[in-house]
Amino acid sequence: MLIGNLFDFYSQLKKEGIIYCFCGPFSQSVMEGVGATLRLKLDLEDMDLNISQKVFAIFVEQVQNIINYSAERIPPQGVDDCEISLGAFIVGQEDKNFYLLCGNMVKNEDVPGLKDRLGQLRGLDREQLKALYRERRKMDPAKGSKGAGLGFIDMARKAGKPLDYVFTPLDGELTFFSLKVHI
Amino acid sequence: MEALNIARTKSSPEIVFDPEKNVLSIRGESYPENAAAFYTQVFAWLEKYLLEPASGAGVVNVELTYFNSSSSKVFMNFFSRLDKASREGKAITVNWRYHPENESALECGQEFQEDMENLSFQLVALE
Numbered sequence: 001m002l003i004g005n006l007f008d009f010y011s012q013l014k015k016e017g018i019i020y021c022f023c024g025p026f027s028q029s030v031m032e033g034v035g036a037t038l039r040l041k042l043d044l045e046d047m048d049l050n051i052s053q054k055v056f057a058i059f060v061e062q063v064q065n066i067i068n069y070s071a072e073r074i075p076p077q078g079v080d081d082c083e084i085s086l087g088a089f090i091v092g093q094e095d096k097n098f099y100l101l102c103g104n105m106v107k108n109e110d111v112p113g114l115k116d117r118l119g120q121l122r123g124l125d126r127e128q129l130k131a132l133y134r135e136r137r138k139m140d141p142a143k144g145s146k147g148a149g150l151g152f153i154d155m156a157r158k159a160g161k162p163l164d165y166v167f168t169p170l171d172g173e174l175t176f177f178s179l180k181v182h183i
Numbered sequence: 184m185e186a187l188n189i190a191r192t193k194s195s196p197e198i199v200f201d202p203e204k205n206v207l208s209i210r211g212e213s214y215p216e217n218a219a220a221f222y223t224q225v226f227a228w229l230e231k232y233l234l235e236p237a238s239g240a241g242v243v244n245v246e247l248t249y250f251n252s253s254s255s256k257v258f259m260n261f262f263s264r265l266d267k268a269s270r271e272g273k274a275i276t277v278n279w280r281y282h283p284e285n286e287s288a289l290e291c292g293q294e295f296q297e298d299m300e301n302l303s304f305q306l307v308a309l310e
């Protein structure tokens with residue numbers, strides 16, 4: 001980027017109500033650091049505790065999804081190193097309502113499964129989401145899942161609107177997956 | 184019974200067993216990188232504890248202000264194990280301690296409580 005363009009970029013983010021924008025390598029320690037600062041910022045705004053908790057909870061689920069599932073990753077170099085995953089993350093406000101947007105590369109073969117899971121959630125109301133969450137929580141996690149397979153359901157339960165998502169195909173191997181959660 | 188003493192970190196709770204009081208306390212927040220791996224040590228401790236007669240009157244105090252979805256799964260397994268032990272005759276009590284202004288902590292406690300069949304799972308509002 002040209003030095004003269006940084007201010008334009010910064011102004012554009014401000015204009016769009018973006019509080020945090022992070023693009024690049026993610027790890028658990030980055031998440032813990034950014035998360036602590038994000039909380040501090042939300043506390044300073046004297047926000048309703050329940051809203052700031054939702055923002056933080058969705059932040060954690062989204063960033064851990066990037067860490068666990070991004071198809072762009074750097075394996076650990078030493079025994080004490082953690083794996084680094086690439087992705088993008090934004091927290092912003094639209095008409096005073098918070099949203100969290102995250103994106104990362106996924107393998108093309110994983111796209112149909114993701115579309116199915118997210119599509120299913122869009123059709124469920126609050127009670128159905130709660131029932132699904134509790135049912136899944138008692139089951140063993142799906143094969144290939146590094147978490148509990150509950151992240152999307154948890155986000156859908158905390159969101160004020162159905163989850164928005166876009167899949168942008170890139171080539172024969174990768175697709176960029178974007179997920180937007182409105183509080 | 185051996186004590187258990189796991190210090191709190193930014194993303195994991197303090198977990199302490201006091202053998203004199205026969206109380207296990209879990210306090211803080213839980214969103215470690217790999218929740219299943221992190222809590223393996225606690226499940227190993229629990230299995231040993233359940234072999235002890237003292238566990239027949241055990242108390243577990245849980246005060247979690249936030250936990251992520253993979254920790255939620257781990258806690259479900261943890262409470263289910265205690266529920267099974269209760270079904271087998273142990274009078275174990277879980278006190279789910281929450282601050283009344285933290286709606287999410289109360290709801291989470293209620294959802295665990297509804298899934299327990301035998302375990303005494305109490306919701307305790309803190310001052």
